[in-house]
Amino acid sequence: MMASSYNAKDEDGHITVSGPGGGTLKNKKPDNTAFKQQRLPAWQPILTAGTVLPAFFIIGLIFIPIGIGLYVTSNNIKELEIDYTGVDMSSPCFNCSQNFSWNSTRPCTCTIPFYLEQAFESNVFMYYGLSNFYQNHRRYVKSRDDSQLNGDIEALLNPSKECEPYARNENKPIAPCGAIANSMFNDTLELFYIDPNGTKIQIPLMKKGIAWWTDKHVKFRNPGGNNPNLTAVFQGTTKPVNWRKPVYELDTDSENNGFINEDFIVWMRTAALPTFRKLYRIIQKKNSMIPTLPRGNYTLEVVYNYPVGSFEGRKRMILSTISWMGGKNPFLGIAYITVGSICFFLGVVLLIIHHKYGNRNNSADITN
């Protein structure tokens, strides 16, 4: 019949439950299983001073040495940072930064001399850094077409609307489309060592290995498969508005040209914060005897193309060695030491409390 077992009517979508028994079934003795009787065997830990104390000391004892290790490692990393924006009148790049125009044909070059006080022993990584540049702006981040970058012909000719307003120019699809690609960093940085006797030696800069392997080999692909003739492949597209040359002329090396140009890939990985650096070149150590960059005078020659003045940005060149933990960053070491110390300190405090109040509680038990 229309029994009570489905009075689960609910007015506002609230779930109400009617028991499976419905109240009229007889002899439905519940199963006597541990689960149904809520008597499953269980481990019942409790956080008391007694149990937490050793943990705190152990954490302290582990974290502090790790922190010291990290800190020391970070301190051993050598880093040199040169701001070449040219805001100052005295700055060599001042002229370049002032006389900027997008369609100037003659590149502006400036030379910044600097002195390296300590030799850089191991491989040196050369970064460019930008400040106040919002690569993580939402409009900017999404302004790309991953299908196009993955070599999809369809997307090459019909860029996603996410790329707007950098999707089409003069009725031709832009390749690569989008704001990110359009604003690719295009300063050229070159490094010269000034011999003690005055000769200027150009330091060889490696431009491969700066992008993620998976990006270079999987995520970014030139359209048209392995067709070496990129000019033909990109037929029917136009270069991004702000670019001087089309994408298929980024490099002469066909392994580093088009969408798989590593400078381009590096730029396409949008930075997390408005002040960021990106890997530019690697200076490989050649000889175990000679430091990669010996002590002495150097000059940095910049082909100044990239305007940052309008948004009060800064441009930097950074030379850094790298340890297993990456670049110079004392934060992790300090944080470890701090947390370790706090744990240790809390351990001591808890020990005192445990002694004082734990005893009181125990004595209360005994007297009762």
Place this chain on the structure above:
Amino acid sequence: MCVCVCVCARARMCTLHSSLSHMQCVGEENWVDSRTIYIGHKEPPPGTEAYIPQRFPDNRIVSSKYTFWNFIPKNLFEQFRRVANFYFLIIFLVQLIIDTPTSPVTSGLPLFFVITVTAIKQGYEDWLRHKADNAVNQCPVHVVQHGKVVRKQSRKLRVGDVVLVKENETFPCDLILLSSSRDDGTCYVTTASLDGESSHKTYYAVQDTKAYNREEEVDSIQATIECEQPQPDLYKFVGRINIYMNNEPVARPLGSENLLLRGATLKNTEYIYAVAIYTGMETKMALNYQSKSQKRSAVEKSMNAYLVVYLCILISKAFINTVLKYVWQADPNRDEPWYNERTEAERQRHIVIRAFTDFLAFMVLFNYIIPVSMYVTVEMQKFLGSYFIMWDDEMFDEELGEHAVVNTSDLNEELGQVEYVFTDKTGTLTENNMEFIECCVDGHVYVPHAICNGQVMPGADSMDMIDSSPGPGARESEELFFRALCLCHTVQVKEEETVDGIKQGIHQGKATSFYISSSPDEVALVEGMKRLGFTYLRLKDSHMEILNREDEIERFELLEVLTFDSVRRRMSVIVRDTTGELYLFCKGADSSIFPRVISGKVDQVRARVEHNAVEGLRTLCVAYRQLSPEQYQEVCHLLSGAKLALQDRDKKLAEAYDLIEKDLILLGATAVEDRLQEKAADTIESLHKAGMKVWVLTGDKMETAAATCYASKLFRRSTQILELTTKRLEEQSLHDVLFDLSRTVLRQHGGMTRDNLSGLSGDYNDYGLIIDGATLSAVLKPTQEDSNSGNYKEIFLEICRNCSAVLCCRMAPLQKAQIVKLIKASKEHPITLAIGDGANDVSMILEAHVGIGIMGKEGRQAARNSDYAIPKFKHLKKMLLVHGHYYYIRISELVQYFFYKNVCFIFPQFLYQFFCGFSQQPLYDTAYLTLYNISFTSLPILLYSLMEQHINMDILKKDPSLYRDIAKNCLLRWPIFIYWTFLGVYDAIVMFFGAYFLFDNTTFTSNGQMFGNWTFGTLVFTVLVFTVTFKLALDTHYWTWINHFVIWGSLIFFVVFSLLWGGIIWPFLNYQRMYYVFMQMLSSGPAWLSIILLITASLLPDVVKKVLWRSLWPTTTERIQVCTSADIHVHLMYRHSCIHYLGTRAHFSNSTSLELCHHNSGAQM
């Protein structure tokens, strides 16, 4: 008004509507209040009054809510009526319409998930209903048409059809019995599936048609029935049948004794003919299955309050960000630097529209702070959790073969919050298993062991007794008394199910027959009479047969039964003996009999009654009156007049009864014992210790009830009893009494009120209050002339608040509900629980926050209307102390944790806006945003909220005072909520800035390559998932393999998912931003180190706080946890010290319960 009239014109519609509109209709126009039915669809002879033809529904039962076609729209509509669902729908639509940071999938998918799960559940339930409906609607019924019996599908039955029902068949609709196979026109029916009463009830055919018990005869009946429109009360029915014999109408009354209800089953009767009057959805059964009003728990209220807070936070966050965005963007080079230009369309949009879109976009970005999955999780927790109550072995009763039943799982946690328990006495505290103890006739006391003569009870010396061999006069009245008891009842004799059914039984031997009645008292009395020598045999052809002491059968013609009701508190029968003498026998409560007695040994009987009442026995008085034939005629006239009335029949009947039952001669009194239920005292004591105030509400007389209260330890020896009874009011005015009492109570409590508030000082100043129904109504009655009357309520409440136990006797059912309502509405708004077993408890069960029904002997109405039904009163202890406690702890952690984890989740996104130019850039990938709540962090908390046991259940049962630790919604107070929120904010800050400083203008890979914003988000998210899961792990006290499985399983799932999600170029996605991000991150050592560091730093404050609170301000709960983990035997010692310790604390510090609670709960977090 106009609408209502229209509705009224369609009477059918009207009744289908809610009872409210129904009543409005009744008030306006009376004619629609009744319906006219032509039996067999035969038009009445011309000349009868015209009537408005009405349309009745067919006999289709529709309990389902949806049809195949309207399921999707209707279900969606119902679901989106919920505020939360609607909110998410709005968010989803906003995402669809405007350009928002996150794809619509992120909120659409969880919403879709939630809606789908609910829809599937409701759809399945509805499918079951459809199946049941179809089975019912298609089952065959036999209908008499043109003198032939025809088979029809049940749903095709119409009002006015004459139906043939055979033995053991279920009635297909509500029917008026016309005739039966029995000569006397009766039939037996069991209503077990309606109200759970398995006893056979007798129904009567209409006197004038009972002879027509063959199909062609039935078909010749020409009659119309006028009756009221359907109403849900199963036990009320008024109607009138007009039978046209030779075109001359004869009107007969119809009452509920003629009405066979759908759902009941025909028993012990070969077949019956009956006419359908209410069909389909208008049957009383269908009207009764309409849903009850929803009760909401305190936790749900807190949850909604938190939601409002979070909504405010959300809006202010969005607002702040929007404002900051426009401040920041004031510089056009920031707003639109050369590298990041707007499209032309965007540029042209008006600034106001742009700002508004931005605001909405921020809302969308932060909307996860209001957790969509919380509602689903809470509901799943409640739904699944309630199974533990049903499965509980200890709440299974072997005798009844019943386990506890959960009718609404919405209130599970409310069981842990009860402050007031209102309990019925009979059948709840007591067994309702009556045993006849003694009777007293004119001062002679008879106990059933004595075979024939009166025997003086040894303990009755104080009474003015007549010698033990009564004279002939006394003997006469003694026999009259016994006969009175044998006749004045509504007991039926039921034969054992023998092969030949009814023919056997009584004649074969008395052992095979037993008595059945809706009132156990009557059975006890009739059985007691049997032992005293007078055996009631049966009712046959309106004659009651009694086997007297000389083994002779005496026959009395039963003329009228003036049935029992709880207002009159008595019943009467009018019989005619073989010599033609007419007697009225009346039996009832002493208070309702004594005022109507004109002679008899009133004083002696009264003394005995009072003596028995003090002993805790239930007493009834018996009186009689001899009627002259003229008086009988008058009585008949009165009764038939009242019975034929269509309107206010009950009122008129009551008036008639009142006139008839007067000038009585007292015969004597009976005493019946109702034993206490097993462990009732222990349960009450536990409830007391748990800080609950127990009120006993009973219709019984004060002395009996008080005795039961002493026996059940509700009142102890030390309890000081305050009386607020009619007796006292005779001496003093209500005003004075109230002020007296309140002065007594307050003087004692005086300076110590604060301590008392802490609820720990149960030892001293133990007051018990006794109040009776009459006084109560005087207290509650608002009178205009006395301006102080408003204060009476307050004073009364004040007195009650200071009493640990209250006994309310002489209560009418509605008064019970009134009391509950009064307490509910008092200024502390305490959580109330009502428990009862009978129909008279239903009102209070429905009124209280939590209603518990006992599956008792007086039918199942209470159990059916309750939120939870348990077999015995003793099960209440486990229900509250263990299940309630657990559910409360579980759900409060669930709620707090849900808000916490979403603060952790969303606050970093908020912080990130400060570093991305307020551009609504999401920190996490879409997949993470979507799956965080529905898969990475949902199962551990769900399983926690099902499995957690912070203390072993045996200890909870042994130590009821632990219940106080969670009183007053302690774990969901604002301070705790704020603590959790701050913990969430702290964790979010640690996670975000930890990642920030790690990323700050440097690299942390060993190959010098850089990470982007998605790695940043993934790092934060990884820390987040681990932190919130570990936080839950730290809170878990009860690690079963299931907890291990889901906690570690969720983390593993997260890692595996992330590896997979980043491991493949997903062809269906138009972006590949997560490609290899997770793997690259894990390939860096500092990332690992920072994950470990940030998790540690996030969890540290909570751990420290827990440990500190536990050592400095431990709660009872925590002390016991420590003890049990150390050594279970120490537990008792510890317990004493805890209580002692807390007690002294309460004395010396000025802390109130609130503060204590704060500490307790603080440590629970």
